[in-house]
Amino acid sequence: MNTKPNMNFIQGFRGLAALLVVLWHASRYLGPYGTGLGGKLFLPAGTMGVDLFFIISGFIMFHTTRDSDGSAQYCVAFLIKRFPASFPYG
Numbered sequence: 001m002n003t004k005p006n007m008n009f010i011q012g013f014r015g016l017a018a019l020l021v022v023l024w025h026a027s028r029y030l031g032p033y034g035t036g037l038g039g040k041l042f043l044p045a046g047t048m049g050v051d052l053f054f055i056i057s058g059f060i061m062f063h064t065t066r067d068s069d070g071s072a073q074y075c076v077a078f079l080i081k082r083f084p085a086s087f088p089y090g
Contacts, residue, residue, distance in 0.1 A: 007060065014056040020049030 024046025027038030068074050 007063070010056060010060065014053060014060070017049040017053035017056065020045040021053065024049065 020042075024042040027033070027042040027046075030036060030038035033039065065078070068078075
C-alpha cells in the first residue's frame with residue numbers, strides 16, 4: 001500500500017514552470033532576447049519559471065527523501081530507483 005500522498009498537482013506546476021522557460025527560449029525566434037514581442041510576453045514568465053521550477057524541485061526532493069536514514073544502503077536504493085529512468089531505451 002502506498003502511504004505517500006499523490007503529488008500530481010505539484011508535478012503539474014513544475015511542468016508549467018518548465019514550459020514557461022521553454023517559451024522564453026523559443027521567443028528568440030520572434031526577435032533578439034528581451035526585445036520586441038517575445039521579450040514583452042515571455043521575459044517575466046521565463047524568469048519566474050526558473051525560480052518556480054527550482055523551488056518545486058527542491059520541495060519534491062525534500063519530500064521524497066524525508067524518510068532517509070542517511071545510510072549507504074538508502075543512498076544506493078535511491079539511486080537504483082532513479083537510474084533506469086535516465087535511459088529510456090534499455
